[in-house]
Amino acid sequence: MSAGAKKRIMKEYGECMKDTPSGMKINFDEQNMTEWEILLDGPEQSIYSGGHFKLKMTFPTEYPFKPPVVSFKTKIYHPNVSNDDKGSMCLGMLRPDEWKPPNKVVSVLRLIQTLLIEPNADDAIEPSIANEYKENRKEFDKTAKDWVKRYAK
Amino acid sequence: MDHSDGQAHADRTPTPAHRDMMYCHECRDEWFRDEHGLTCPECGSDFTEIIEEDHDPRDDEMPGHNEHAEDGDSIPSLEEAPPNPHDHPLAHHNPFRDHNDPEEGDISNLQWRQVGPGRFAVTGTIYRTISPNRGGGGNQNAGNPPIGPFASMLNSIIGGARPRSQPQGQDGQSSQGQPTPGTSLGSGPRVTLGESRFHYTSSARLYPRDADHPGPQLEPMDELNNVLIGLMAAFGEPPGQHNHDPQAPGNDPHVHFNPLLALLSQMMPGNAAAGDFVYSQEALDRIISQLMEQNATGNAPGPASQDDINSLPRKPVTVEMLGPEGRAECSICMEEVLIGEEVTELPCHHWFHHPCVAMWLSEHDTCPHCRHGITKTSENSANSSNDNSGGASEANASNPQMPGAFAGATGDGTPEHPFLLPDSPHHPAPNQDQGASSSHSGPVSGDESHSGGGFGERLRRGWFGPPR
Numbered sequence: 001m002s003a004g005a006k007k008r009i010m011k012e013y014g015e016c017m018k019d020t021p022s023g024m025k026i027n028f029d030e031q032n033m034t035e036w037e038i039l040l041d042g043p044e045q046s047i048y049s050g051g052h053f054k055l056k057m058t059f060p061t062e063y064p065f066k067p068p069v070v071s072f073k074t075k076i077y078h079p080n081v082s083n084d085d086k087g088s089m090c091l092g093m094l095r096p097d098e099w100k101p102p103n104k105v106v107s108v109l110r111l112i113q114t115l116l117i118e119p120n121a122d123d124a125i126e127p128s129i130a131n132e133y134k135e136n137r138k139e140f141d142k143t144a145k146d147w148v149k150r151y152a153k
Numbered sequence: 154m155d156h157s158d159g160q161a162h163a164d165r166t167p168t169p170a171h172r173d174m175m176y177c178h179e180c181r182d183e184w185f186r187d188e189h190g191l192t193c194p195e196c197g198s199d200f201t202e203i204i205e206e207d208h209d210p211r212d213d214e215m216p217g218h219n220e221h222a223e224d225g226d227s228i229p230s231l232e233e234a235p236p237n238p239h240d241h242p243l244a245h246h247n248p249f250r251d252h253n254d255p256e257e258g259d260i261s262n263l264q265w266r267q268v269g270p271g272r273f274a275v276t277g278t279i280y281r282t283i284s285p286n287r288g289g290g291g292n293q294n295a296g297n298p299p300i301g302p303f304a305s306m307l308n309s310i311i312g313g314a315r316p317r318s319q320p321q322g323q324d325g326q327s328s329q330g331q332p333t334p335g336t337s338l339g340s341g342p343r344v345t346l347g348e349s350r351f352h353y354t355s356s357a358r359l360y361p362r363d364a365d366h367p368g369p370q371l372e373p374m375d376e377l378n379n380v381l382i383g384l385m386a387a388f389g390e391p392p393g394q395h396n397h398d399p400q401a402p403g404n405d406p407h408v409h410f411n412p413l414l415a416l417l418s419q420m421m422p423g424n425a426a427a428g429d430f431v432y433s434q435e436a437l438d439r440i441i442s443q444l445m446e447q448n449a450t451g452n453a454p455g456p457a458s459q460d461d462i463n464s465l466p467r468k469p470v471t472v473e474m475l476g477p478e479g480r481a482e483c484s485i486c487m488e489e490v491l492i493g494e495e496v497t498e499l500p501c502h503h504w505f506h507h508p509c510v511a512m513w514l515s516e517h518d519t520c521p522h523c524r525h526g527i528t529k530t531s532e533n534s535a536n537s538s539n540d541n542s543g544g545a546s547e548a549n550a551s552n553p554q555m556p557g558a559f560a561g562a563t564g565d566g567t568p569e570h571p572f573l574l575p576d577s578p579h580h581p582a583p584n585q586d587q588g589a590s591s592s593h594s595g596p597v598s599g600d601e602s603h604s605g606g607g608f609g610e611r612l613r614r615g616w617f618g619p620p621r
Contacts, residue, residue, distance in 0.1 A: 004486050004509070011487040064485060065513055101513055101521045102484035127438070 001034065001061045008064055009033050012105040021109050034059040038109070042152065046117045047144045048076065051152030055112070057105070067099035068108065075151040077144040079119045079130035089115075091123045174204040176211060454526055457518035461528050462511050470494045474504070485509035485521060501525040 013028050013036075020026065023041035038055040042048030054073040060066040072078075072087030082088045092111060093103050124130030132140045173186035177193035178200040184193075186203065193201050202210045431437045470490050475481045482489045483496070483506040490496060490506075497507040503522045510521065518526045 008485075008487050065516065100524070101509075 001063075005059070005061070005063050006033065009059055015104065016106055016109065019106055021106070021113055023113070024109060034061075034063075040112065040116075042148060043113055043117050047141050048078075048116050048148055048152070051076075051148035053152055057108070064101040064103075067094045067096060067103070068105065070094060070108065070112065075147060077129065077140075077147040078116070079121045079124035079126050079133050080115055082125045083129065088125070090125060091115075091120060175201050176204050177201045178210065181211075454518040456516050457514040457526070457528050459515070461518075462514045465497045465499060465507075465510075465527065467495050467497050467507060468504075470496055470504075483509055485513065499525070499527050 010033070013026070013033070016026055023043060025039040027037040027039070029035070029037075036057040036059075038057055040053045040055055042051035042053065052074070053076060056071050056073055058069040058071075060069065070089045072081050072089065075087065077083075080089055080091050089112070093099060094108065094111075119130075119133055121130040121133045124133075129140070132143075175184050175186050175189070175191065175193075177183070177195060177198055179198035180193060180196040182193055182195040183204070184195075191201055192199055204210065431440060470481070470492050472492060474496075475492070480489055485505050486509050488506070495507070496504040497510055498504040499510070499520050501520045501523050503520050505521065513521050514527060518528050520527070
């Protein structure tokens with residue numbers, strides 16, 4: 001990883017500290033600054049309210065020319081989070097072909113929060129969950145809340 | 154009736170070449186004419202008929218035929234089928250109706266016969282034409298590798314497929330394409346001027362799925378045309394390039410597409426895909442994600458050339474380039490820039506440290522901010538040359554940050570003023586005042602305003618082709 005990339009990650013961290021989105025905590029390890037642990041509270045107005053989610057943000061060696069990788073370590077029932085042991089989230093600005101170097105980590109964090117409040121079922125990684133979200137919202141909400149109780153307490 | 158299944162099966166199909174089959178309308182018995190003559194050996198009736206290729210009296214008797222058919226036990230539920238066999242949805246099934254086969258002349262005698270309610274026999278003769286320069290002296294041998302294994306595979310796929318009324322030994326012979334002229338119709342090569350022709354005759358039976366008797370799932374009906382298209386395509390391949398590889402289904406079908414692989418992969422449970430055909434949601438998803446992976450970068454513009462990157466104008470940071478707070482940073486490395494520091498400016502007037510933007514441009518020919526390419530493309534070369542020729546660039550400064558400014562900025566279609574998509578960030582805007590443009594040319598952190606431009610850019614590339 002280039003010195004420039006490290007410098008930028010440090011700067012990003014500084015910016016995140018100055019302006020941390022509410023309900024978020026970032027655990028930053030200077031020895032391993034390319035892997036951030038993010039503790040995220042389910043937003044009040046979302047079905048994930050009350051849950052505490054652990055996320056990992058991994059910066060690739062080519063950062064900022066390649067997007068950071070976001071994955072949920074806590075299981076979450078969400079159309080945009082893969083329902084496997086990876087829990088990966090890949091959409092919008094995080095997509096390799098959408099990513100632009102000027103994108104900031106803070107805006108990535110805000111995107112994650114926005115997605116918890118309003119999933120993007122049209123750009124889903126889990127088609128079946130997205131379908132349920134669109135067609136049977138009641139059932140979706142029920143399962144999502146159930147998972148919060150089961151995995152995110 | 155008193156035959157074993159396999160025997161009856163083989164006997165009932167008419168001999169294509171030399172033996173006449175007889176059929177009794179009274180007791181529906183069948184026999185060889187040269188063995189028992191014209192009178193039914195079973196009931197003594199004279200109401201008999203010679204079964205001919207193009208006229209099979211059994212066709213008219215089908216509904217009752219099953220009482221002694223060799224497979225009558227497997228589909229009893231279909232015995233109550235409508236008396237008219239042509240009611241069957243597939244009675245006029247012709248998968249090749251719309252199939253444009255360039256070598257149609259090589260395929261003849263493709264016949265569909267109904268041998269029972271919901272059952273069809275298909276017979277085809279395929280003439281394989283091998284040009285002498287390709288096959289060389291080994292024409293016959295060259296034809297063997299594809300045909301032999303393929304025929305046996307086809308038999309095993311379709312199940313019950315047997316060459317018509319030929320003992321297994323002869324079957325092997327004809328399906329091997331051995332050049333023994335005159336054994337039976339369609340088994341020997343006909344040598345014409347400068348080319349060899351191989352005949353291959355085989356027939357296949359296709360069994361519908363039967364809900365009442367869930368047996369081993371053979372080839373379902375709807376894959377029939379697939380099988381045959383695969384068959385035709387396989388025979389259309391040049392000899393010798395035919396891989397009968399047991400590992401084949403594991404290969405990426407997009408890399409080595411081969412009808413044989415498609416057929417083989419059909420036999421693999423869980424992979425309900427055959428080339429472009431899919432039979433399950435999972436297979437469809439797999440193909441779609443494969444396509445998306447292939448296009449993940451194909452969609453984006455390629456790298457800019459090193460020359461183009463090096464020829465980008467460099468200029469010192471001026472007071473006007475700083476933001477309202479009197480400071481600005483290179484949005485790639487996020488380092489603050491100082492007045493007088495040299496930065497590289499792209500045609501869209503976004504600027505960055507040269508090493509930073511060079512790194513990005515060497516992989517993507519887009520502005521990191523607005524995605525506008527730096528390479529002159531045919532449709533915007535007029536503008537770009539304007540920009541790059543002398544001091545015209547300031548006068549032509551566009552304002553990529555303000556979507557509103559794009560309105561009314563379309564050209565008149567002349568080479569000097571080409572039509573531009575409204576959201577294209579790069580266009581001549583002579584009315585724009587210089588001050589406004591420079592105050593907006595610095596990096597900004599909000600990306601939302603650019604997303605439209607980026608999309609428009611990609612759309613434009615889609616319509617007008619890649620930049621170079």
